[in-house]
Amino acid sequence: xxxxxxxxxxxxxxxxxxxxxxxxxxxxxxxxxxxxxxxxxxxxxxxxxxxxxxxxxxxxxxxxxxxxxxxxxxxxxxxxxxxxxxxxxxxxxxxxxxxxxxxxxxxxxxxxxxxxxxxxxxxxxxxxxxxxxxxxxxxxxxxxxxxxxxxxxxxxxxxxxxxxxxxxxxxxxxxxxxxxxxxxxxxxxxxxxxxxxxxxxxxxxxxxxxxxxxxxxxxxxxxxxxxxxxxxxxxxxxxxxxxxxxxxxxxxxxxxxxxxxxxxxxxxxxxxxxxxxxxxxxxxxxxxxxxxxxxxxxxxxxxxxxxxxxxxxxxxxxxxxxxxxxxxxxxxxxxxxxxxxxxxxxxxxxxxxxxxxxxxxxxxxxxxxxxxxxxxxxxxxxxxxxxxxxxxxxxxxxxxxxxxxxxxxxxxxxxx
Numbered sequence: 001x002x003x004x005x006x007x008x009x010x011x012x013x014x015x016x017x018x019x020x021x022x023x024x025x026x027x028x029x030x031x032x033x034x035x036x037x038x039x040x041x042x043x044x045x046x047x048x049x050x051x052x053x054x055x056x057x058x059x060x061x062x063x064x065x066x067x068x069x070x071x072x073x074x075x076x077x078x079x080x081x082x083x084x085x086x087x088x089x090x091x092x093x094x095x096x097x098x099x100x101x102x103x104x105x106x107x108x109x110x111x112x113x114x115x116x117x118x119x120x121x122x123x124x125x126x127x128x129x130x131x132x133x134x135x136x137x138x139x140x141x142x143x144x145x146x147x148x149x150x151x152x153x154x155x156x157x158x159x160x161x162x163x164x165x166x167x168x169x170x171x172x173x174x175x176x177x178x179x180x181x182x183x184x185x186x187x188x189x190x191x192x193x194x195x196x197x198x199x200x201x202x203x204x205x206x207x208x209x210x211x212x213x214x215x216x217x218x219x220x221x222x223x224x225x226x227x228x229x230x231x232x233x234x235x236x237x238x239x240x241x242x243x244x245x246x247x248x249x250x251x252x253x254x255x256x257x258x259x260x261x262x263x264x265x266x267x268x269x270x271x272x273x274x275x276x277x278x279x280x281x282x283x284x285x286x287x288x289x290x291x292x293x294x295x296x297x298x299x300x301x302x303x304x305x306x307x308x309x310x311x312x313x314x315x316x317x318x319x320x321x322x323x324x325x326x327x328x329x330x331x332x333x334x335x336x337x338x339x340x341x342x343x344x345x346x347x348x349x350x351x352x353x354x355x356x357x358x359x360x361x362x363x364x365x366x367x368x369x370x371x372x373x374x375x376x377x378x379x380x381x382x383x384x385x386x387x388x389x390x391x392x393x394x395x396x397x398x399x400x401x402x403x404x405x406x407x408x409x410x411x412x413x414x415x416x
Contacts, residue, residue, distance in 0.1 A: 022103040022197075022241075028264035031242025036272045038234050039147065043279050045227055047085070048148075048290050049235065050140040051317040052131045052342060054087030055335065059128070059343025062336075072347035088225055089232040090321055095203055096236025097325030102200030104241075105193055112330035115181030116314075119171075123313025124320075124334040127306050128341025132349055133373060134159070134302025135292025137317035138246035138310070141302065146269050147276040149389050150291040151377035154396060155299035156306075163307015164250040168415040171311055207233045236322050245319030247310040257411040259404040266397050266404075273393050277386055288369070291376045293357060298373035313338070 039049050060078055063069045069076065081087040101107035112120075127137065134141035134156050142160065145153030192199075207229060214226035238244065248261040280287050294302065310316045313334040315323055320338065323331040349355050354372035368376045379389040407413045 022100070023105070026238075026242040028242055028244055028261050029267060031238050031244035032264040032268035033271065034238045034242075035235065035244065036268050036275070038231055038238070039144075039272060040275045040279075042227070042231055043147075043276060043285050045224075046285050047224075047228065047231075048144055048285070049089065049231075050086040050136065050144065050290075051090060051093075051321065052086070052137040052140050054081070054084060054090035055137075055317060055339045056128075056131075056342040056346060057081060057084050057087045059339035059341070062340050063343050063347075068344070072344060073351065074343065074347055083221065083225070085225070085228060088228050089235070092207065092229050092232030093236035093239070093318065093321050094325040095207060096233035096238075097240040097322035098236075099200045099203040099207075099233070099325075100237045100240040101326045102196040102203065105196045106326065107196055108327045109188075110326070110328045110330070111185040112328070113182050113184045115178065116330045117333050118181070119174075119312040120314070120330045120333040121337050123309045123311070124337030125341040126309025127313060127317065127334075127338045128309075128343075129345045130163075130302045130304070130306025130309055131317070131338075131342055132302070132345040132355075133294065133298045134306060135294040135298060135374075137306065138249075139316075139318050140290070141292060141294070141299065141306075143246065143265075143269075144290050145292065146393070147272040148280065148287045148290045149273065149277065149379040149386075149393065150287070150295070151379050151382065152292050152295040152299040152374065155294075155296045155377075156303035159300040159303020159305075160250045160307040163304040163309075164247075164311060165254050165415060166304070167308040167311030168251065168254055170308070172416060204233075235318075236325060239318060239322040240326060245315055245322075247314075247316040247319050250307060251311055253404055253407050254413060254415045256416070257407050257414050259408045262404045263401060266401050270394065270397055273390060277380075277390065280380075281386070287378055288376055291378050292374075293369040293371045293376045294374035295377035296374060298371070301373075 042048055057078065058081065060069065060074050061081070063072060063074055064076060064078070068074075079087075081091065098107065131137045131141065135152065136142070136144070138160065142153050142156045145156075211226045211229040214222040214229065217223060217226075244264070245261070246265065249265045250262075252258045253262055276287075279285050292299070310319075313320060313331070314328075315331055315334070317338070320331045320335050324335060346355065352372075356371065358370045368378075370376075379392070380386050383389050383392065
């Protein structure tokens with residue numbers, strides 16, 4: 001074999017591997033497993049994944065900028081978005097998705113039809129209200145609480161299911177009755193698309209230097225956040241590559257009867273729940289840091305409102321962020337109104353005393369935070385130990401899986 005042919009074969013094999021890793025979409029199951037690994041690494045360091053807290057901080061800045069902050073009672077001196085733990089995770093999540101989109105040449109400034117921007121405003125606003133009521137979005141109010149054995153996660157789950165059905169029915173009605181603004185703008189290909197992979201590498205290298213710089217800092221706060229920089233980037237990268245979106249978990253079974261994303265999420269909870277239990281049992285992390293004081297009213301009602309909103313917005317909180325990194329302008333609008341609504345609703349609800357924390361020191365021989373719309377429902381305390389807690393968790397997951405599998409085969413519960 002000549003040297004030129006040998007080099008050509010080697011280069012072809014390299015391109016095939018690159019395509020398999022950075023261009024072809026990963027399976028939802030791969031994404032779910034990798035997310036659990038990243039979340040376990042965070043939990044092992046006493047940290048956890050969240051999304052809404054950072055977005056709400058952005059909304060606080062927005063309200064202060066437009067002059068509503070003083071009216072709503074939002075403090076003027078806010079934590080830096082780069083120092084706030086959840087905001088930092090959100091920013092680096094977008095950067096991870098941006099890098100992945102560039103490496104796969106899938107980044108594109110995607111302009112939606114005019115009507116879609118109205119749905120983005122409505123959906124983002126509803127998601128903000130729902131997240132405030134539930135104490136978090138689909139990540140911090142549903143997914144993470146399930147890994148930390150919080151009953152509020154299951155209450156939000158029920159609300160999200162109902163909200164997704166209502167949202168799809170409303171969306172179907174609009175598709176049948178509204179014709180204005182449905183024509184998409186003309187597609188404009190990127191001018192530098194052939195260079196996108198190199199730009200993606202540059203973003204990844206920037207993240208690496210950022211994390212190393214903070215890790216070598218003399219400030220303890222920056223050292224901890226160096227881990228968050230890497231974790232947020234990795235989460236965004238995985239979400240984009242696997243197209244993993246929690247809104248699809250609840251939306252697609254009722255829209256197309258497709259259940260792969262839902263089954264991947266079930267797998268993630270099944271793998272992550274015992275990991276969370278072990279870390280909590282060993283005292284590595286305090287579960288009450290992630291258990292929202294919203295069970296059951298806040299979680300259920302918040303999930304319902306959030307579920308409707310995410311259908312119209314076209315993504316949940318994390319799903320919206322990674323699609324922003326991919327270039328979707330509709331999701332940019334959705335995130336802006338999600339942030340503004342979350343900040344505004346949080347301030348208004350606080351003025352009415354609904355979110356003011358109180359504490360019950362006699363609650364099951366422990367201390368539980370209580371608000372006007374719920375309390376911290378930590379299942380091991382409520383059920384008397386981990387045995388019944390994990391048994392109930394897996395029973396709920398099994399029921400959910402059976403429902404999804406049945407619907408995949410029959411399409412009996414589809415709305416469209």
